[in-house]
Amino acid sequence: MPTHSNNPQPTAHSPHGDDVVVMGKLTSPYGVKGWLKVYSYTSPIDGIFDYAGWMLKLDGKQIPARLTQARRHGKGLVAQLEGVDSREAAQALAGAEILLPKQQLPQLEVGEYYWHQLEGLEVVTLDGQRLGKVSTLMETGANDVLVIKPNDDSIDEKERLVPYLPNQVVRDVDLATGRISVDWDPEF
Structure with a gap:
């Protein structure tokens, strides 16, 4: 989470x-x-x-x-x-x-984030394809999900739902650069 x-x-x-x-x-x-x-x-x-x-x-x-x-x-x-x-x-x-x-708000452990910190971050695949920006997150019961909306720099106009699974799908969150790196196939 x-x-x-x-x-x-x-x-x-x-x-x-x-x-x-x-x-x-x-x-x-x-x-x-x-x-x-x-x-x-x-x-x-x-x-x-x-x-x-x-x-x-x-x-x-x-x-x-x-x-x-x-x-x-x-x-x-x-x-x-x-x-x-x-x-x-x-x-x-x-x-x-x-x-x-x-x-x-309480200080979080390293690698933990509040939802408001993730919203607005650019989401990029490991091979550099820009998927868009995080518009919000959803709870599904199993795991949280990033809702990614396309922007001017994204590869297409597709909205994507990407599971927030650190070290599996979400490989890096860099608040300083405003970027999340994901291991995700853009076709999904």
Whole structure:
């Protein structure tokens, strides 16, 4: 797996700037005491609760928020934020994205990457054929998959799904040059 267990899966090809990552979203009120349902992009999903200080983005505005209570509820998550104590107050925050400054993310081991670090990197085969750029990643259960979209420099206009298998398919990730080298047949 290319990422740390608190994997912010990027929608963080960041329309919000390079200094934040989208960790999840507040979806709707839960109950009458100000709780909200939380959709998490982290893995595991409750990893989003490891960060008590959130920045919410709603209607183009950023709002600081502090997590006071949080728990799993069924297959999902619910949380209460400081100062949000009614269904109406929770409804006012429904739809907000949960942002986190990238500097608050834990340091990773050598060879591990957050998804947001891989998005936008150019993907090149071992023999130098340019396949395009990573637009996003997907979880499949077995392994993560790079979604590669063609660009002006790619060999064709084909979108490709390439398994993220370090040392097998993915041979090198070079963040400094913005390139991923893959052992992959472009015909796939």
